[in-house]
Amino acid sequence: LTVTPLGHLACDSVSLASLREEWGSPLHVVLARRLRENASEFLAVNEVGGTRAEIYYSYKSNPVPGVLQLLHSLGIGAEVISEYELWLALRLGVPANRIVFNGPAKSTAAIHDAVAQDLLLLNVNHREEIDVVATVARALGKSPRIGIRVAASSGWSGQFGLSIGQGEAFTAIKQVHESGVLQLTAIHCHVGGMLRSAQQVLGYVSEVLALADRVANELGVELAI
Numbered sequence: 001l002t003v004t005p006l007g008h009l010a011c012d013s014v015s016l017a018s019l020r021e022e023w024g025s026p027l028h029v030v031l032a033r034r035l036r037e038n039a040s041e042f043l044a045v046n047e048v049g050g051t052r053a054e055i056y057y058s059y060k061s062n063p064v065p066g067v068l069q070l071l072h073s074l075g076i077g078a079e080v081i082s083e084y085e086l087w088l089a090l091r092l093g094v095p096a097n098r099i100v101f102n103g104p105a106k107s108t109a110a111i112h113d114a115v116a117q118d119l120l121l122l123n124v125n126h127r128e129e130i131d132v133v134a135t136v137a138r139a140l141g142k143s144p145r146i147g148i149r150v151a152a153s154s155g156w157s158g159q160f161g162l163s164i165g166q167g168e169a170f171t172a173i174k175q176v177h178e179s180g181v182l183q184l185t186a187i188h189c190h191v192g193g194m195l196r197s198a199q200q201v202l203g204y205v206s207e208v209l210a211l212a213d214r215v216a217n218e219l220g221v222e223l224a225i
Contacts, residue, residue, distance in 0.1 A: 004017075011029065011031060012031060012033065016029070030062070030064065030066070030067055032066075032070060035067065035070060035071075036070060036074070039070075039071055039074050039076065040074065042055070043055065043074060043075070043076075054077065055075075055076050055077065056076065056077040056078060056079040056098075056099075056100050057071050057072075057076050057077070057078060057079060058079045059078060059079065059080050059081070059085040059088065059089065060081055060085070063085065063088065065088070065092060068088070068089075068092055069092055072092065072093075072094055077094065077098035077099065077100065077120070078092075078094045078098060078099045078100070079099075079100045079102060080099060080100070080101055080102070080103075081101070081102050081103030081106075082103060082106070082110060083106075083107055083109055083110035083113065086099070086101060086110060086113055086114060086117075086119075087113075090117065096117045096118050096119050096120070097118070097119075097120045098120060099117075099119045099120055100119070100120055100121045100123065101114045101119055101121070101122045101123065102123045102125075102149070102188065103123075103125065104125040104126070104149075104160065106125075106129070108132060108136070111129075111132055111133055111136050112136050112140075114144070115133065115136050115137050115140055115142050115144045116140055116142070118142065118144070119144070119145075120145065121145050121146075121147050121185060121186055122144050122145065122146055122147070123146075123147040123148070123149050123186070123188040124146060124147070124148060124149065124172070124176075125149045125160070125161060126162065126172075127162070127168070127171070127172050127175065130146075130172060130175050130176055130179070130182070133146065133182065134179045134181050134182055137181045137182060138181055142181075143181055143182065143183050144182060144183065145183045145185040145186075146176050146182045146183060146184060146185055146186075147185055147186030147187060147188040147224075148161075148162065148169060148172050148173050148176065148186075148187060148188065149161035149162065149188040149189065149190075150162055150163075150164050150169040150187055150188070150189050150208065150211065151163050151164065151169070151189075152164055152165075152189065152191070152204050152207040152208060153165050153207060154191070154200065154203065154204055160190065161188070161189065161190070164207055164208070164211050165207075169187075169211060170211065170214060170215070173187075173211075173215055173219070174219065177219050177221060184215075184219075184221050184223070185223065185224060186223055186224040186225065187208060187211065187212055187215075187223050187224075187225050189204075189208050189225070191204050208225060209225070212225060
């Protein structure tokens, strides 16, 4: 921040007072230059080493179209959790194969749109949702790529995903695999809370990888995580 000759705060030489006069208050301002620099720095780190992660931006974090368009221009995909967010991603020109659909409260209409659009991945949050997706897939003659949200022994649990330790996660994975219409593709996991140590992260990841190994050994399916 700097100060203009009139004594107003300015950001990148733009008077914040003039922005307030134009747009009103309260006003949230996103500095595009800094956003682009931060995203580019993050992507550069991702290029180091032998394994490259795919990056998808959470629309619920900031659904302002200008912000989303800037991030997509850098090659970052879309992670959506609602019918509106899916509509917005498609409206902004994000290819269906660059969209991941998550969320614990998807409507049937949203699931229908996701299956119809052949998204990269549709992550289900609970077993009841599997039957809904399968019914929609059969009606549309589609075979959507499905991920299962799982809950490890640490981090968020309860309504967020299916328990690995209690066997719910593997049961749901087997249900998808045996549906005859859904493509078992991925495990979706979110540790939640604060990450206080590398050991905590390793413990969480190890539990999820052990589940992936079980799926590979018993069902013969290699999953993305």
